Structures are given as C-alpha cells and as structure tokens.
Amino acid sequence: MTYFVKYLPVTTGNSTRLYTDGRDYCADLYEDLRSAKKFVFLTGLHFMAEFGLIRTGKPSDAVATLAQVLRQTGERGVQVFLLVNQFWRDESEVITGGHPIRAKIMKAGELYGYLPETLKLFDSLKGLKNVHCRTDIHPNSDIFATHHQKTVVIDDRVAFLGGIDLTYLDGDRWDTSEHTARHRHVDRTQKFWHDVHLRLQGPAVEFVRDNFLQRWNHGSLHTIRKKSLNSYEAWSQHIGEDPRHVAVEATQDRRPPALPPFAQKSVLSYTYPADGEEPAAPTVQIVRSMPRKDNWHRQKPTWNTNRSDEWEHSCKEAYLIGIRSANKYIYLENQWVADEDIWAELAAAARRNKNNPDFRIILMVPYEGLFAAGLGSNQELFIGTEMEDVIKASRSPATFGMYALHQHDRRSNVQGQIYIHSKVLIIDDAWSLIGSANAGGISLEGVRSGRDEPDTELSAIIHDKAFASAFRSKVWSEHLGVPVGPTYDVHDADRFRGLANKPGGKLRFFPGYDNIKRGVPTWFPESLQESRDPLRIDFAKQSRIIPSLSRDLLASGLPPTLVRAAFTARVVPSVPPGWRCWYRWHCQLHYDPTEPSGRDPRRAPVYLKLRSLKYDRDEVWNYSDQDSVYIGKLSAERINAETTTAVLGVIRCRVKILPLDEGPNDPGPSMVLQFECMFLNDRFARGNHPDFVRR
Template identity: 25%
Template sequence: MGLFDTLDDRLGDQLEGVLCAHHDRRLTKLGWGEVLGDGATGWFSPRVPVRHGNRIRLLLDGSEALPVIAKAIEGARSHVHIASWHASPDFKLSREPGEPTFSELLTTVADRVPVRLLLWAGPPVPMFEPTRKRVLGNQKAFTENSAVQCVLDSRERSMHCHHEKIVVIDDEVAFVGGIDFTALEGDRHDSHEHPAERPIGWHDHSSKIEGPAVADVAEHFRSRWTEVAGQKLPKPVVPAPVGTSSIQVTRTVPERNYDFAPRGEFSILDAYMRALRSSEHLVYLENQFLWSPEITEILIDKLKNPPNDDYRVVLVLPRKPSNGSDTTRGQLGRLIDADGGNGRLVASTIETHDGENTTQVYVHAKLGIVDDRWLTVGSANLNEHSLFNDTEVNVVTDDPVVARDTRLRLWSEHLQRPVGEIDGSPAEVVDRVWRAAMEGEGRLTELPGVSRRAGRLQGPLRGLLVDG
C-alpha cells in the first residue's frame, strides 16, 4: 500500500467517524437518537403505524410496472395524486403503438377527476438535472390547455431534493417505488430480458398496494400538497382490509422543511437498521448506491461475527453510480475486508449479451430483503441523501410469502433460470449457482474495481460537504 493510499484510507476512516457522530448528534437533537444509538432490532419502526390486511405486489422492471400504473390512472374515479422527483410530458408509460404521452394521459383523466402532480422544483442553480428551467417548461406543458394541477416544491434542503416516487388513485390503490416518469438520465422502459441492443439497460421496481396502508401514502401526499399548494384536501379514509400482508409506510422527511413534520422523520433509516441487525441468514440488497456508513457498519459486524454458518450478504449494484464517483467502492472494500475470504459476501452488477452486443444494465432499484421474511422497496438509496436529507417514501412488509416470492422472481431474472431451479437454501444457491453465474457468460458479473483504497475518502467527505 502506497503512502497516498494509506492516507486516503486513514482519512476516510476519520471523516466517516466525524460524519456518523454528526448524524448521531443531529438525530438525538431531533428526538430520533435511538435509531442510531441502542442497537434496536425488529421488522418495523415503532415510530409509525403498521397497517394490517393489505395486498402488495412487487412490479419488477419498467415494462411490468409502468403499464399497470397507467391502467390504474386511466381508471380513476375520484382523483389521481402523483409525487415524483421529475416527470416529462412526452414520456410514455407503454411502448405499445398509439399509446398517449404522460401529459396526454393525465389531461384526459383530468377532464373527469382532479389530477394533482407534485414535482421537485429543481436545484436553485443549474448544477445538475433537472434544472429549474427544464422543470418550469414541463410544468407549463402539463397544465397548458389542461385541467391538470402541477405544483413545484422547492422546500428541499440545500444540495438535496424531493426524491420520492408515489402514485395514489382514489385513495384505494397506491404505487410506491423508484421509477420516475421520465427518460431523463436513463430509459425506464426495460424488461426482465434486458435486451442487449440498447445503449444501457435499466433495472428498477415499484409496488402496488391495496388496503389500509394506502391511507398512509395518501396522507403523505395530502400533507405535502396542502403546504406547498396551499390547497386543503380531505383527510383520506382508511380502506377496508383486502389481504393478509402487514405494511408500514416509512419516510425520510428532513427537519424544518414542513410544518407537518417540523422535527423530521427518519423511519426508513430506522426500518433498515432494525432489519439488518435482526438478520440471521440472508441480506439481499439491490440499490443504486451503497455509501451509508451506518448501514455498512452493521453488515461489517455481521460478516465478522456471522449469526449462522449459512449467513450470506448478496449485493446487486450498478457498475458505476450516476455521478461517476467511487464512494460505493470504498464501502464495498470495507465489506470485502470484513468477509476475510470466507465467501459470505457476493457483490454483483448486471450486464446483458446477445452474441454481438454487451450492454451494462444500470441498477436504479432500491430494494432490500432479509431472511425471506422482511422486504422494503421505494425511492430511498443507501446513502446520506436518502436516509437523512431528501424526501423519500418506502414501504416495508414482514410477509414472508411476498419477500420470498420477490427474491425468487429477481434471482430467476438475474440467474436466467426457472424458479424451480433456485428455490432451495439461499446460501446453497449463492455458493453453487450465483458464483458460477458471475464467472460465466450470463448477466451477473463481479462488481469491478473493488478496493478498500478506491475512493475511500470520497464518501464521508461528500457527506460532510452536503449534510448540514
């Protein structure tokens, strides 16, 4: 190890300690200190309601999710409420011939029922997309000659954004996930096959929720809309039970952004921390980023002190995060060190082939599964932005049928094998099938460039610079 690498490594450790201490002080001051401080376990955060009697279905990849969302919007009988990081008027939710644009779809529905669209206003200075100029132009396109109401929210923390992606139809069905209604920075229309002739693939998810938990998603939209638009909406009625799943709607809401949460909410962080601490056999994470030292410290401890011989941590991450930095690599290198060659950790990315072309598949997903009995999906990445500073919405369920079914569907997609061939012990499948797939000609490949010294300094330094 060279002198520069040694300094980078040591400074990274020191800055990470400063960053974690800052988060601890901040959350303690806000009344959320136990999230980081007491080693709490369990499958739900005690800070927000758990709703019983729901039905939840994971919609994997854009080609599965977007048409379902479009059909639900088309069938609205009372109202359509959408909150998103960004949305493009010319985006289409289906590749079928003759499909309307997003703007046309919303305009048609708005002739019958109120359609409210809440978007991030963009950064105050045009440092990154979507710029405020672009967002203002899109707002005009959504509302011109249309009854659609489109309101822009600029109440973000400095250097952060409104990142959630939710749709609520009639307060009876909700969609919560990571898919934006735009082709900006990537084409959301990808399928389980991830065809290789495309410039880049796109792996992402949403969830369809029915039952009492819909009221919590609807209430979140109502709270933001009321403050930003100045328009009071009726409090949502809690739907009747329709299924057997318990669901918790978790959020990141930074303090001092809204009157409805003056001290903020950090239940996404709380839920992740509790579930990872509770893990006994398997942690499966698909995420765009793995920067958060709070998250990786738990995984490091688990890898060093595995609760069972069959304990495995399986990560699916993009080859390179969207800003091109190597902060994920620094944290991943620490996890590799903690594993110590014991084979409990697998870190993969996705690419697809067709004989002539090889295309990278960008992992934009934000999904976690623990022990086939806990699942979360939503808009939150595993970084300081999503867990502390952006507005985010996730859903959590402890339904083992949903968790296991979703994992098997995803592993079937990635391993290109029928579910019947991979439905055995997760550890055995990881050791026998997953590792072999990374060495072959399939979709999975080992995440390249992993080293504890690769950009070790960048993650905590970025966190300190943008997290006040």
C-alpha cells in the same frame, strides 16, 4: 425481535403487487389512471410528457404517453395533483458553468433540460382547471438534496411506490426483465435499467396519501414558466443552440390549489408494533425520510408518534432493523450503499452468523456506481474499508459477495451496464423493504453536519413470508438467468459467485469488491488461456482505473477528501504468462489558481504529482511497475489553498504491455485508462459532501 419502526403505525389486510423493471408497472399504472374517478396524486424526481406507458410499436402507443393519459384523466373531471422535484431555483448559472458541482451533476446525470422538460409536461396539461402542477424545492437544494419520493395515489384505493420515475433523463426507466433495446430510448445513455416498484391496496394507502397531503399543503411549492431573456442573457445561456437549454423561472406559490377534504383520524385509531412480537398476518408499514423544516410540526403526520426529533429518519431505521434480524441471508439491491451504520450492521450480521456455514450476504449495485447517475463521485471510492470489514467478519469468502450487471443485446448491438436503480432489501424469505430511499448518502440523513435534511423518501416494510419468498425468487431468477425456486437454498445464493465474470454472462463482480476480495481469482477467459500474444486480447474493453479510500489514508490525519484517494490500474483480463505491465501516471486539472472558485475550464491544465501507493514516492510520472498511486500531501494542500469548492480532474494511466525480458522504453502495445472525478476543497467537503461529513 424487532421488525418495524416503533413510532409508526402498522397495517394488515393489504394486497400487494410486485414489479421488477418498468414495463408491468407502467402498464398497470396506465389502467389505474384510466379508471380513476375522484383524484390522482403524483410525486416524483422527474416526469416527462412523452414518456410512454404502453410500448407495443403500434400507432396506439401515441395516446399512451404520460401527458396524454393525465390529460384524458383530467378531461373526465378527475382532480389531478402533480408534484415534481425542482433541483435549483435558477438553472442558468449551471448552464453557464457558474457552479462546478451542479454542472458536473447535470452533465454526468444528463440533467440538462431537467426543468424545461418539467415545463413541457406542465404546459401539455394547461387549460384543465382540475389539473394542478407544481414543483417542490427541497430546503437544502442548494447543492445535493432533492424530493426523491416516487408515489402515485388514486382515489384512496390504490398506491404505487418504489424506485421508478416516469422519465428518460439519465436513462429510460421503462425496461423488461430481458433488458433489450426494443421500445427503449437507450440512445440517451447506452445503459439498461433495473428497478423495483410496489402496488398497494388496503389500509396502507392512507399513509402514502397523507404524505402527499402534507407535502402539498406545507412544502416549498412553485409555479414555473419560460423566462424572458434580454439579448445578452440569451447569448450567455446559448439559447437556441440546444432545445434543452430553455431558461425557466420559478415563482413560489404560497397558496396552492386546495386538495380534496379528508377526515382526520385520532392517533388512537392506529395500531403500532409490539416489541418482540412476530406478526401473525402479512403486515405493511410505510417509512419515510423527511427533512427538518421550520414548519416540520405542520408537515409531520399525526400518526408519527416520535417526539424526540424534528425530522424523520425511519427509512434508515428500516434498513438497520431488517439487517439486524437476519439469520439466513441478506439480499441488498441498491443504487447507492454508503451509509456507515448499514455497513457496520452488515459486518455485525456476518460475525453473528459465523457459525452458520450457509449464511450469505449478497449486494447488487450499479457497475459504475452513482458517478454515472449524476453525483460527482463514485461510490467504490468510499466503501473500500467497509467492504474489507465485512470480508474480515465473514466465515469464508462465500459468505459475502458484491455484484453488478452488464448486458449485450446482440439483436440491436447495444451493450452497457444494467443500471441498478432499485432500493430494496430482502431478509430470510420473511421481511422486505421496497421504496425510493437508497442505502446511504442523502437518502437517509442528508449532506450537512447537522444530518437532519435528507432527501424526501418513502418506502414500505412488508413482513410477509410468501411475498418475500416470491420476491427473492423473481429477482434472482432474472439476474442469474436460471429458474430459482420459492424455497431459499444456499446453492442458489452461491450461483452469484459461480456465474460472476463468466464470458457471455450478465453478472459481474462489483469492481471495488473484486479488487479486494480474497480467494477468488480474477476472471481469465478460457478461450485466451493458451494465447501468448497480448495483441490478440482486447484489454481496453474491460480494463479500468479503480478508486479507493483506504483506512491507512484516513488514519494519516490528512483531509479525508477526494484529493487523498488512491487509484489502481486494473488490467482485465490478466496478462498472459511471460508478459508484464508498465504504468505511467499523471493527474490533470482545469482551474484558475487566481480564481479560488476554480471555474475556468478554458485555462491551461494544472498537473499534480501522484505518488506510488506501495513505496510512497513520486517517480510514477515515468514508466514503472507501480499499478497503484495516490495524491500526496503537497498536492492536496495545493488544491485546498487554490480552490474554495471543487474542480474537475482526470487521473490517467498509460499501460504498456511487454515481454518479461523487455523494458519500458521498448516499443509495444499500450492503452490509456482514465478516471474522472471532482477534487473538493477540504473545508467545502466537510460541510457539504455526504460521504465526508461523518468521517
């Protein structure tokens, strides 16, 4: 059995500390930064100066912000090196709507002010000669790719890694297992946050440190400053209307400040995994995703002995290795699960363990998918066929389940999804993976057809039965709301299915899975079972349009882009007996057919015809019984002919609920559901979008 990536070293003698949710991580980071003596290395997708590490509601919290703690650390003479991702060299074109996909990412992901917030942190640390702040631009940053690692290394003594960024953008990462609004900035996104991080001490720290050294010495580092604007530029960027719309310019730094010296070790001094050998002691291996670059040979650490590729993809190999070893259970908790090879291994694991009635596959993902986090797509659109494959390979409906979380903090009257941002995998109470790499998309292989420019990622494989058992027990207890013991019990795994969609509970079936699963009824609240008046039921609260991309559509030979998507109006809870739903659909886009880039949202809307998915006809503009539609060939060809990149579109469905003996023209209660997405030109999608390049 293989448990590790063959060409990377493994280490023993490490101590580990697990963090589920941000509060305890931030508290330990605060103490470790205060005790730093020599150096601190930090990497992240984003940092914010006022991000509070300690939140008690007391005045002392004011000196426990990230900026204050880093400044205090620098004032003690500690060398501080801060390396922050920079999305684009110039955000002005995004602010003014010059790039549709980037603008969509910034709007949906609340990334307006991303670079100005970075500048604010850098400025707060000015004047300290031993504090060095730089941004790092990914070689494929023109559309999607980022430097996504989230690490801290202190004095070669301790390293932190995982999924938590020290920021509020797109959601406050500081949260507790109770997921309440107390001490949190939920006003920004109306969602709670679940994440996982890891603290390491021991030999594994060296590899996290080396990753920082190579990125700092050989990355595309930049200094940033406020950009001077003439009157026209200031007007066009709306400077002054929104403090987040501050123009920032970046200048490449080809000779960044020197790092402290570290001794180079021979490759012979490292230990590499042996085939088929189960470790006798707890073992840690650091894995990464690193893009191909012209200077990859300089960025590549000496301990990476892979000679066959000019980029690193060990994060993906780690996911596949873990799933292939499973014979009891697979628990995959992840922000983004879209990699086809990972889904294929999940289906293979279900088939391999078909004679084991207690084998379980549990996936925990965001309810709204990555669409709510900034990427202009929704993951449930792309994984319908993959979910179907796992369901078909499973022994029974109990084998595989896919879930999400929702919270209603009644004390503050704030409610929303508990956003799953963690990137973890637990196998058989023996093997764990924790880090920054999502299970698909740009985290593992990148966006272009070359598949060699992923986000920079860093994760850790931990082969330790005690750690994996405690990890599963802790995270399952939090999600299920009941104590879960340290010994794996299939009855605990089955509680996910039993508690999902129960009134007042946190657990939900993931909508895409809920739409295709077999043998599990749609939730219908007991309190409403006797009601026959739909006017008393708040259908609009949970009803939604669910996208899908079926195998039949893919097999049709037409472009596998968003314009070939199907959409289903899901009414929740179920309509009471004696009533029925009528559906009226339309699709609306804003673009200028005379301007192929489709960049004019002020234009009158363009309406496209939708077709019934069941009968393949286009009479769905008027009320009908068709709850599922798709965008037909002529509409797809029109978008491809009139655009070159992407345009924003909205799918809308008016649902009317009437007694069985009444028709759609009769008066009655109705609601409007809508689904917002990007419609991509086929050629553009095939070259740039992570979910299409491998179709």
